[in-house]
Amino acid sequence: MVEKVVQTDQSKAYAVLKADADKILKLIQVQMDNLTMPQCPLYEEVLDTQMFGLSREIDFAVRLHLIDEDEGKALLDNLEKQLNILHEKAQAGY
Amino acid sequence: MVEKVVQTDQSKAYAVLKADADKILKLIQVQMDNLTMPQCPLYEEVLDTQMFGLSREIDFAVRLHLIDEDEGKALLDNLEKQLNILHEKAQAGY
Structure with missing residues (x-):
């Protein structure tokens, strides 16, 4: 081979x-x-699964030195921050 | 940069x-x-989430040409087969 x-x-x-x-x-x-409100368990589940998937991708990339660990962490943190902003906006709307 | x-x-x-x-x-x-029996919803959820995470890793690797698409598919298929064998064994045990 x-x-x-x-x-x-x-x-x-x-x-x-x-x-x-x-x-x-x-x-x-x-x-x-x-579709759903942020309090909906389905929403939480979709989000958790998606975040897990991305964290696995990032972890894989870090292990192969394709990105720096700090970069990967910042990417996830930034996404979480943006999701929190969305979440707060949605809650303020109800 | x-x-x-x-x-x-x-x-x-x-x-x-x-x-x-x-x-x-x-x-x-x-x-x-x-811990749990294969009929347990928690078991299904853990398994689904883990499989999703791995499929995201594989998809990422394929997109960057780090592995061939066929290899990635075979890896997932093989894992699924082995999990099915485990599952059947567990069910036969009850």
Whole structure:
């Protein structure tokens, strides 16, 4: 078997992860606008699962040195902050 | 900002994913041996979440060409097969 080496720009790995984080934010935004209230257990479950999925992606990227650990942590923290803002806005609306 | 390029052996990326798949199998094994029965909703939820996390990792790796799409699919399929065997064994035991 030939050992294949793949070259990855760190910025590309980061961009893919950032796009996934944005997708989660968008999903939650749509969910809040149209489907369920933030108190709904289903909402919590979707969010938890999505966040878990992203954290697994980031963890994988960090282990392969595709992004720095700090960058990965900041990406998750930032998403959480934005989700909190969304959440507060939704609650203020009810 | 300096653009950093990371070199990754495909076999290494695969090995990291395989180790994560094995970890899920181990987790479910322990859960079956000690905690809950396969009919338990909590068991289903843990398993679904773990599988989702792994599928996100694999999807990320495929998008960055760190593993082939077929390899990724085979890894997930194989894990599912092994989990089914575990599941059947557990059910036969009750």
